[in-house]
Amino acid sequence: MKTALITGITGQDGAYLAEYLLKNGYEVIGFMRRLSTINVERLDYLGITDEIILTDGDITDLSSMVRIMDKYKPAEVYNLAAQSFVGTSWQQPILTSNVTAIGALNVLEAIRLVDPSIKFYQASTSEMFGKIKETIQCETTPFHPRSPYGVSKLYAHWMTVNYRESFNMFACAGILFNHESPIRGLEFVTRKVTHSAARIKLGLQDKLHLGNIDAKRDWGHAKDYVRAMHLMLQHDNPDDFVIATGKTTSVRDMCKIAFDYLGLDYKNYVVIDKSLFRPAEVEILIGNPVKAEKHLGWKAEVGLEEMIKEMVDADMKRVNLNRR
Numbered sequence: 622m623k624t625a626l627i628t629g630i631t632g633q634d635g636a637y638l639a640e641y642l643l644k645n646g647y648e649v650i651g652f653m654r655r656l657s658t659i660n661v662e663r664l665d666y667l668g669i670t671d672e673i674i675l676t677d678g679d680i681t682d683l684s685s686m687v688r689i690m691d692k693y694k695p696a697e698v699y700n701l702a703a704q705s706f707v708g709t710s711w712q713q714p715i716l717t718s719n720v721t722a723i724g725a726l727n728v729l730e731a732i733r734l735v736d737p738s739i740k741f742y743q744a745s746t747s748e749m750f751g752k753i754k755e756t757i758q759c760e761t762t763p764f765h766p767r768s769p770y771g772v773s774k775l776y777a778h779w780m781t782v783n784y785r786e787s788f789n790m791f792a793c794a795g796i797l798f799n800h801e802s803p804i805r806g807l808e809f810v811t812r813k814v815t816h817s818a819a820r821i822k823l824g825l826q827d828k829l830h831l832g833n834i835d836a837k838r839d840w841g842h843a844k845d846y847v848r849a850m851h852l853m854l855q856h857d858n859p860d861d862f863v864i865a866t867g868k869t870t871s872v873r874d875m876c877k878i879a880f881d882y883l884g885l886d887y888k889n890y891v892v893i894d895k896s897l898f899r900p901a902e903v904e905i906l907i908g909n910p911v912k913a914e915k916h917l918g919w920k921a922e923v924g925l926e927e928m929i930k931e932m933v934d935a936d937m938k939r940v941n942l943n944r945r
């Protein structure tokens with residue numbers, strides 16, 4: 622039985638990746654920070670909490686990482702922990718850098734110190750392309766991050782490449798475009814829209830305040846994207862891969878899908894709120910996943926419309942149950 626360590630186990634991707642690895646016979650160690658309340662809702666939602674060995678640690682604390690790595694001797698480490706909300710990264714740039722940039726370096730250092738043969742996955746992001754230099758972004762597209770989050774991720778990305786080149790480590794970076802699901806955080810725009818649409822339908826909310834609805838994203842389903850993470854670590858050589866659907870949609874059109882599904886016209890509810898615009902916006906992202914398709918045999922299976930409907934259904938159920 623292979624052992625995998627996942628940082629960010631309580632997040633969206635951590636939960637889906639844990640579910641996927643458990644299904645594939647792995648022992649899963651979940652690295653989570655101690656909080657004053659237990660924070661395993663997503664693992665509970667997938668019904669897998671009791672199947673994971675949960676262990677306390679903070680990604681900014683190298684000693685906890687070394688201790689856990691030494692204790693469990695994982696074959697694979699997936700570094701998903703991050704301050705991952707772009708908006709917050711302007712309010713908390715130093716915390717974002719400590720967690721998202723230096724945190725990744727801590728994981729790489731722990732591997733180097735404990736056992737450099739441990740395979741490493743870094744959660745890189747399409748946010749690194751930022752002010753895009755090519756219409757469709759691939760592994761060779763130059764980066765131009767637009768937020769403290771994007772800059773932090775770029776540091777972690779290059780550290781991953783550097784540890785691979787310097788120490789011959791099996792270190793891979795998945796450059797993942799936006800991916801969502803019914804367990805996406807409420808602050809991200811897709812879930813904000815599906816949750817609000819459900820509340821409006823059920824008479825619990827009147828309006829939905831949004832920022833730049835002309836921004837466009839290449840949205841896929843998190844379940845598809847965690848498969849790609851695993852495939853990267855099973856590949857013959859460590860490498861970096863873009864994971865995307867190859868299609869882009871505006872926030873406006875994504876809203877229309879969600880509201881139409883509930884028989885509502887989004888124009889009657891959406892209010893443009895200037896305070897939700899970002900200091901520097903990533904206007905459009907669209908990824909080219911050909912390398913992953915060719916070398917990993919990976920392909921996105923779930924389209925945006927199917928995913929948004931799944932998210933609306935899940936939110937209707939939850940809001941109906943909790944009335945909030």
Ligand code: NAP
Binds near residue numbers: 630631656797
């Ligand atoms: P998420 O839901 O925000 O999860 C982030 C995880 O990081 C949570 O488990 C969080 O723990 C943990 N974390 C935060 N600070 C930590 C710390 N100091 N020590 C230990 N753990 C800490 O993010 P996600 O959507 O699953 O994304 C997973 C990773 O992929 C992130 O690195 C993100 O930046 C990256 N990424 C995401 C996307 C996307 O579209 N989802 C695209 C590209 C890349 P708490 O639960 O305690 O907060």
Ligand code: G4F
Binds near residue numbers: 832836
């Ligand atoms: O859903 P978002 O907050 O995601 P964003 O900024 O693209 O970041 C996500 O995807 C990245 C991959 O590219 C990840 F690395 C990152 O961790 C995160 O998962 O915003 C999407 C777009 C933006 O252009 C934003 O300005 O939606 C626009 N938007 C418009 N109104 C809004 C809102 N975003 C949010 N969160 N809330 C709004 O009210």
